[in-house]
Amino acid sequence: MVLDRTRDRTDPFLTMIAKRFTRINPNLLTWFALLFSVIAGGFFYFSNPTTELQNFFLFFAALFVLLNGLFDAIDGKVAKLTNKATARGDFLDHALDRYADVFIIGALALSPWCRPPIGLLAIIGVLLTSYMGTQAQAIGYKRDYSGLLGRADRLTLLIIFPFIQHIALHSALQLPWNITIIELVMLYFAVVGNITAIQRFYITLRWFRGEFRKGKK
Numbered sequence: 001m002v003l004d005r006t007r008d009r010t011d012p013f014l015t016m017i018a019k020r021f022t023r024i025n026p027n028l029l030t031w032f033a034l035l036f037s038v039i040a041g042g043f044f045y046f047s048n049p050t051t052e053l054q055n056f057f058l059f060f061a062a063l064f065v066l067l068n069g070l071f072d073a074i075d076g077k078v079a080k081l082t083n084k085a086t087a088r089g090d091f092l093d094h095a096l097d098r099y100a101d102v103f104i105i106g107a108l109a110l111s112p113w114c115r116p117p118i119g120l121l122a123i124i125g126v127l128l129t130s131y132m133g134t135q136a137q138a139i140g141y142k143r144d145y146s147g148l149l150g151r152a153d154r155l156t157l158l159i160i161f162p163f164i165q166h167i168a169l170h171s172a173l174q175l176p177w178n179i180t181i182i183e184l185v186m187l188y189f190a191v192v193g194n195i196t197a198i199q200r201f202y203i204t205l206r207w208f209r210g211e212f213r214k215g216k217k
Helices: 002-019 026-046 057-081 087-109 116-138 151-171 181-216
Strands: none
Touching: 002 057, 026 057, 026 087, 057 087, 057 151, 087 116, 087 151, 087 181, 116 181, 151 181
């Protein structure tokens, strides 16, 4: 994951924010993150090029994507700070993250900003990327965060590019084949997401081969 390299630099900032939420059950923060994703998805779904310059729905959507990412980042830290980290909480966090991905990416896939086939491939790429990462851990390997496109990367793009799309409407920027800027982001998710899933799949297969060789000794 590209943004995973900056984790050491962002951890102190996120820990500082998490300390302000230590009175709240970390599982509740996880549910709040899901709620923010539903709201973000709603704004994405109901936004369209005709009315965006009047209602600013893309701005609101990006704001709630930011809140989703923030609460998703601090719920685990709050759990550790309050000694409430459990396997159940970890499972809840990852399960609701997948629902959040579907609400956000799915809403864009069904919106006027994106052609349905590209949206479908984007959802497949996003879900398979996450599945390969957690399935690797389920069969005895570590949880795999490798590859070109992780969740932090996706959320960052979904915070930045709705703003760029809004600004592009002001400038009447027209891309070839009537492609929107958001559709380009979804195409990126479709291509790079599936590449990342294949990367993680291959890494896990290589781990299996290594375990097999150990067993033969």
